Amino acid sequence: MIWNEKAECMSEEEIKELQLQRLQSVVKRAYEKVPYYNKRFTDLKIEPEDIETLDDIEKLPFTSKTDLRDAYPFGMFAVDTEDIVEVHTTSGTTGKPTVSGYTEADLDLWGEVMARALTMTGVKKEDKVQNSYGYGLFTGGMGVHYGGQKIGATVIPISAGNTTRQLEIMQDFGTTVLTCTPSYGLYLAEVAEREGIDTSKLKLKAGCFGAEMWTEEMRNKLEERLNISAQNIYGLTEVIGPGVAMECSQKHGLHIFEDHFYPEIINPKTLEQLPDGETGELVLTTLTREGMPVIRFRTKDITALRRGVCECGRTQVKMDRITGRSDDMLKVRGVIVFPSQIEKALLKIEGLEPQYQIIVTRPQHLDELEVQVETSPALFSDEVKHIEEVKKDIENRIHSEIGLRVNISLVEPQSLPRSEGKAVRVVDKRNI
Amino acid sequence: MKLNQISVFLENRKGRLWKALNILSNANINIRALSIADTSEFGILRMIVSDTDLAKQMLEESNFVVKVNEVIAVGVSDAPGGLEGVLESLNKKDVNVEYIYAFVEKKGEKAVVVIRTEDIDAGIEALKNSGITVLSEEEIKSI
Numbered sequence: 220m221i222w223n224e225k226a227e228c229m230s231e232e233e234i235k236e237l238q239l240q241r242l243q244s245v246v247k248r249a250y251e252k253v254p255y256y257n258k259r260f261t262d263l264k265i266e267p268e269d270i271e272t273l274d275d276i277e278k279l280p281f282t283s284k285t286d287l288r289d290a291y292p293f294g295m296f297a298v299d300t301e302d303i304v305e306v307h308t309t310s311g312t313t314g315k316p317t318v319s320g321y322t323e324a325d326l327d328l329w330g331e332v333m334a335r336a337l338t339m340t341g342v343k344k345e346d347k348v349q350n351s352y353g354y355g356l357f358t359g360g361m362g363v364h365y366g367g368q369k370i371g372a373t374v375i376p377i378s379a380g381n382t383t384r385q386l387e388i389m390q391d392f393g394t395t396v397l398t399c400t401p402s403y404g405l406y407l408a409e410v411a412e413r414e415g416i417d418t419s420k421l422k423l424k425a426g427c428f429g430a431e432m433w434t435e436e437m438r439n440k441l442e443e444r445l446n447i448s449a450q451n452i453y454g455l456t457e458v459i460g461p462g463v464a465m466e467c468s469q470k471h472g473l474h475i476f477e478d479h480f481y482p483e484i485i486n487p488k489t490l491e492q493l494p495d496g497e498t499g500e501l502v503l504t505t506l507t508r509e510g511m512p513v514i515r516f517r518t519k520d521i522t523a524l525r526r527g528v529c530e531c532g533r534t535q536v537k538m539d540r541i542t543g544r545s546d547d548m549l550k551v552r553g554v555i556v557f558p559s560q561i562e563k564a565l566l567k568i569e570g571l572e573p574q575y576q577i578i579v580t581r582p583q584h585l586d587e588l589e590v591q592v593e594t595s596p597a598l599f600s601d602e603v604k605h606i607e608e609v610k611k612d613i614e615n616r617i618h619s620e621i622g623l624r625v626n627i628s629l630v631e632p633q634s635l636p637r638s639e640g641k642a643v644r645v646v647d648k649r650n651i
Numbered sequence: 652m653k654l655n656q657i658s659v660f661l662e663n664r665k666g667r668l669w670k671a672l673n674i675l676s677n678a679n680i681n682i683r684a685l686s687i688a689d690t691s692e693f694g695i696l697r698m699i700v701s702d703t704d705l706a707k708q709m710l711e712e713s714n715f716v717v718k719v720n721e722v723i724a725v726g727v728s729d730a731p732g733g734l735e736g737v738l739e740s741l742n743k744k745d746v747n748v749e750y751i752y753a754f755v756e757k758k759g760e761k762a763v764v765v766i767r768t769e770d771i772d773a774g775i776e777a778l779k780n781s782g783i784t785v786l787s788e789e790e791i792k793s794i
Contacts, residue, residue, distance in 0.1 A: 594660050599716045601658035601697055601767065602749055603688050629693055631662045633714040 222338035222370070223331070226478050227533045231526075234534070237478055239273050241506035246270050246279065249512050252297035255290055256514060276483065276504065277492060281515045287317040287457055295511050296320045303510050308356045309456045319358070319456050320510040326365060328507055329459055332476045333366020336465035339474075339531075340425040340450050342396050344371040347422075349389060351399035351407075352430065353379040358460025359430050363398045366462065372396075379403060382410045393422040401433040401441060401449070402642035405573055408444035419446045427452050429461055431642060432541055434559050436566030438470070440573055451540060457516055458503050464538055469530050472537030479507045482536060483515070484524055487545045498523045500545050501538065519545045521557075549645065551579060551586045556621050558644045561590060564620040568613060570597020574635045581649040588625040590617065593632050652787040653721040653771060655703045660716040661687075661694040671696060671715060678709045683791055684765055686752035697752070699724070699765065699791060721771050724786040725778060726761045734764060740781035741766075746774050763791065 221227050229237070247267040249256040259280045260266070269278060293300055295318075304323050308316035321329065342348060348367040352359030360378055367374040377388060379399065385407060388394065397404065404426055411418055423445060429452035441449040453473050454461035463480050464473035475482050481504040484493045493499045501518045505511075522538045529537065543557030550556070558577055566573055571592065578589040590613075598609045610627045617625050636643065661667045668687070675682065681701040688695040700706045703719055710717045727733035734753065741748060747769040755762050763786065768774030778785055 594716045596716055596718065599658070599660050599718050601656065601695060601718055601720050603690060603695060604749075606693070606695070607690075629660070629662075631660065631667070631714065632716055634662065 220338050220341065220343070221532060222335040224532075226476075227335060227474070227535055229478070229534055231534070234478060235273060238481055238506060239270075241478075242273065242276065242481060242504065243267065243270050245504070245506055245508070245512045246514065248297055248509075249514055253295060253512070255286065255295060273481075276481070276515065279514050281490065281502065281517050282513050283517050284317065284457070284519075287513075287516075288315050291315050292318045293320065295513070297512055298322055298510055305361070306356075307358045307361070307456055307460060310357065316356075317457055319460070322509040325459070325508055325510045328479060329362060329462060330365035330369040332459070332462035332479060333362050334369040335366075335476060336452055336462050337363070337366045337370060337372070337396070337398075337427060339465050339467045340396060340427045340448065341468075342367065342370055342372050342425075346370075346372040346395045347375060347392055348372050348396045348398060349375045349377055349385070349392075349394040351377055351379055351385060351397065351403060352461075358454070358456045359398075359400075362454065362459075362461040363427070382407060383414070386411055386414065386416055389421060389423065390416070395422050395424050397423060397426040397445070397447070399426075399428065400430045400642070401428040401437055402431060402637075404428055404441050404445065404449070405437070406637050408441070409572075412444070418444060421446070423447050425450065427465075429453055432543070432557075432559050434563050434566065435540070436563055437573060440566065453520075453538070453541065455503075455518060455520075457513060458505055458518075459508065463503065467529060467531040467533060472525055472529075472539055474529065474533050474535040474537055475524075477535050479505070481506050482524060482538065484522070485517075487517075487519075495524045495526055495536075498539075498542075501541075521545060521548075549577075549579060549588075549647070551588050551623060554621065554623050556588070556623065560620045561617055561625075562644075564616040565590075565592065565613065567616060570595050571613075572632070574637075575644065576635050577645045579645070579647045579649055586649065588623060589628055590625050591628045591630050591635060593635055594629045595632065598629070652723075652785050653775070654699060654724045654765070654786070654788055654791060655719055656722040656765070656767075657698050657700055657703050657706050657710075658718045658720065659696040659698075659710060661696055663689075663692050663694060668694070668696065670713070671710060674709050674713055674715075675700065675706055678705055680706050680709070684752065684754045684763065686750070686765075688750065697750075701792060720767075723766045723768065723771060723774050723778065724791055725764050725766065725783050726756075726786055726790075727764055727783075729755060729760060729762045733762060736781075737764060737766070737778065737783055740783060741768065741774060741777050744773065744777035744780070746770065746777050748774075 303320040305321045354360030451466040454463040464475040483502040484499040487500040683699040749767040753764045
């Protein structure tokens, strides 16, 4: 099922032509309507007319999270605030939040791209979508909401939290599609098992998971435990929210809705564009946003682009599953470590619950990496030496994945914090 | 005769041992014998209790990781050399001991020793061949 075949299956020529036309138009609007861009372009002696080909995008400056933050709250809007009909913000965990403003046309666009995304998980008019993303300033809730309604599906706006009620509604209403963060999805599965709910008897067929990084191993767990097809959605508040890219049923990369969001991959150090297939930082330009266009926004997300016609019939460029963030990236004893690598190693171990926390400390000039893992009956033994062997095994697996020695701490089940939104996987206690 | 022992994973955190014992106490479960293996990071609480199945169920309901496995219990005379004789018989048959703990029965005539050998069956055979009485579940529970 394809929501918008015309847009999603365009030929390379058609898409390039559309992108150029839209890029020229957005650059012009940004230049004329947003003082920030006007100043940046003027400083670099760039005028909208300088964009003659898609490659000319490299002439344009990058927009960083800091730039958006400095414009807090409404400095990046390209329309009068009276034309803004909705606002959302980032969580602001790393400082002042950044605000995104939507015009009516932007909301329509958001519904369109989310309808495309949900259609990829098989959502149709007759489906019941349990939307367990948080509603509010966070974009997850409303994004799925608009997309689901555009399709004509029944949206259950339950928001995050109250897990027992989530499971009750899921059974009583006959939910067919679940949307939430992957960590909350696993938590739901865990509680369902504890409460003796047979997940194979649920009507649930698919899940649309995103808003945090996850792995193939986690997909396997979600699919197995909830008896669903688990697919990956990508997006960010600064660009629109969820609905920038979505994994089709092939589950091999996420199609970027590139008629609206123009992707580039850059080397985060040299800031040079990288060719397709090479891994680097994703940079996005909104081609059609009215309320708040962003030019070459540095997402900090690490991925690679892959072109070609997909088995699903779509032609839109695919990006790999995000493997890390150029700023979430941990540098431990000089070695680059992504939490996803540790998760990957952990989930290969039979009987281990996918609940973990990574704690980085620097006791004496040297970084130490501790990984707390919840004990399970499969890991436990009455003999100390067996438990030590299990710990060694986990340490070795992580070592072969990241090339660093870590300390494994086994903790009691249910003792690590569960999250209803984004899971806190890393606690960096270093004072650097 | 093999005996069921219950082991509980304890994080090295304040109040965890108390919590485990509190659960058993509330369920009216009596502890016959107990030992704790402690490392710098975690502990293993090992017990012989009056009702192993109930103890397992109650502890698991409170999210403790629990394992039930078999051990050997022998009665030795509460006199010098009592335990030494037991170990000698195991040593002779090349049976490796993983851990051991002991308690004195109420009458004070005998000490009861709980032994976990690498191979439980080999352990029992070695003890029996040396004429050492291996205690049954009932015998332990009647102490």
